[in-house]
Amino acid sequence: MLKKIDLYLIKKFLSTFFFTVLIFTMISVIIDFSEKIEKFIESEITRYEIFVLYYPGFIMFIAGLLWPLYTLIAVIFFTSRLAYNSEVISIFNAGISFRRFMQPYLVAASFIAILHLIGNHFFIPLGNKNRLDVEHAYIWTNNDKGKTQDVHMFVAPNTKVYINYYRKRDSTARKFRLEHFENGELVSLLKANTAEWVGPPNQWRLRNYEVRTFNGMAEELILGRGETLDTAINLTPADFVDYKEQHMMMTSRQLLDYIAKQEARGVGNTKKYEIEFHRRTAEPFTIFILTVIGMAIAARKVRGGIGLHLAMGVGIGALFIFFSRFAVVFAAGQLIPVIVGIWLPNLVFGAVAIYLVRNAQK
Numbered sequence: 001m002l003k004k005i006d007l008y009l010i011k012k013f014l015s016t017f018f019f020t021v022l023i024f025t026m027i028s029v030i031i032d033f034s035e036k037i038e039k040f041i042e043s044e045i046t047r048y049e050i051f052v053l054y055y056p057g058f059i060m061f062i063a064g065l066l067w068p069l070y071t072l073i074a075v076i077f078f079t080s081r082l083a084y085n086s087e088v089i090s091i092f093n094a095g096i097s098f099r100r101f102m103q104p105y106l107v108a109a110s111f112i113a114i115l116h117l118i119g120n121h122f123f124i125p126l127g128n129k130n131r132l133d134v135e136h137a138y139i140w141t142n143n144d145k146g147k148t149q150d151v152h153m154f155v156a157p158n159t160k161v162y163i164n165y166y167r168k169r170d171s172t173a174r175k176f177r178l179e180h181f182e183n184g185e186l187v188s189l190l191k192a193n194t195a196e197w198v199g200p201p202n203q204w205r206l207r208n209y210e211v212r213t214f215n216g217m218a219e220e221l222i223l224g225r226g227e228t229l230d231t232a233i234n235l236t237p238a239d240f241v242d243y244k245e246q247h248m249m250m251t252s253r254q255l256l257d258y259i260a261k262q263e264a265r266g267v268g269n270t271k272k273y274e275i276e277f278h279r280r281t282a283e284p285f286t287i288f289i290l291t292v293i294g295m296a297i298a299a300r301k302v303r304g305g306i307g308l309h310l311a312m313g314v315g316i317g318a319l320f321i322f323f324s325r326f327a328v329v330f331a332a333g334q335l336i337p338v339i340v341g342i343w344l345p346n347l348v349f350g351a352v353a354i355y356l357v358r359n360a361q362k
Contacts, residue, residue, distance in 0.1 A: 002104070005091065009104035012082075017074035017112060021063060024070065028062045029055060036139060043138040050134075057131030061248075064124040067116050068286040069317045071109065075294030076313035088299050098357065102295065109291040113284040120280035121252040129249040136243065144168075146242040154265045155234040158182060163195075171197035171237045176206065178233065188213045192229070202232045234265070247276040271332050278342040279328075289349050290320070296356035320349055 002010075040050060063070075082088050091101060136143055151163040155178075164175030176195040180188040192206035206229040211222040243249075250258065255277045259270045297312055324345045331341025 006104040013108040016078040045138045053130040054134040057127035060127035072290040076298045079298035113287040117284040146240045274338045292353040
């Protein structure tokens with residue numbers, strides 16, 4: 001049962017947190033708008049795309065990226081004020097232990113973490129899609145790094161596609177070849193001058209095709225010159241699109257489907273998608289850790305007051321972000337498992353939080 005002191009601390013925590021979010025979000029929007037205003041003026045972008053699609057997505061992106069850091073700043077700021085006004089000492093003198101003092105902090109942190117968890121897995125990716133679609137259309141128009149020439153791609157573990165040239169404008173492939181292997185030997189080969197995307201589910205129309213099947217020394221040939229062949233191939237126009245931030249545009253369900261699809265194809269380029277999926281769950285737990293670290297530091301009244309506490313908090317936040325990026329690089333490079341790389345900063349700073357609590361002012 002929450003007592004009056006608990007409600008007081010929770011109210012202080014949440015009000016300071018959302019005020020911090022508001023201030024930093026406004027600063028981020030102003031900086032971003034000043035950087036992109038020339039692009040907005042020169043392009044044919046509409047007000048609807050700027051204010052309804054782009055900036056709501058941008059705000060969600062910034063919030064999702066920095067919520068753990070906002071939490072740390074908010075905790076240090078209001079707890080330091082409590083300590084400066086001798087409210088923390090009064091609470092301890094009333095017989096409340098430090099662990100009991102932590103409870104309202106953890107309740108408020110739980111509320112923030114749940115919002116962050118839901119946002120990471122569902123809403124922020126949808127906002128990112130709107131934001132990045134606008135950026136790709138009007139600002140960074142050359143960001144698509146998907147290959148269009150001499151494309152080799154597995155569509156199944158034993159089936160490979162080769163395309164000499166793919167035209168994204170009308171989803172047409174030239175000099176198309178589909179090879180199927182069994183036990184390391186080629187058993188069938190489908191060739192066509194052109195392959196046109198018809199539509200879902202994975203329908204393609206081949207023109208001027210030929211089919212060769214091999215059975216030992218025997219070979220069978222089917223010629224379709226001047227004819228068309230409609231067939232299903234585990235390939236879509238989306239497979240030729242590759243944006244650097246593509247994983248950020250997918251909901252968690254889409255990420256899992258994409259990873260399963262690539263693994264079924266026998267393709268191993270899923271690291272950044274796995275990292276993104278695990279990051280979305282690990283970051284909300286970071287909020288608890290930084291909350292405990294922040295209150296353990298700021299609850300002690302020291303010379304320098306709020307300024308010193310905030311400097312320490314920003315330093316810890318910067319160190320945490322640096323360590324997180326460092327661990328992600330190792331995970332992406334296959335030096336350590338992805339899940340270990342994502343959760344390692346939480347484990348290390350969780351140990352720091354335990355140490356600070358044990359040595360905090362009682």
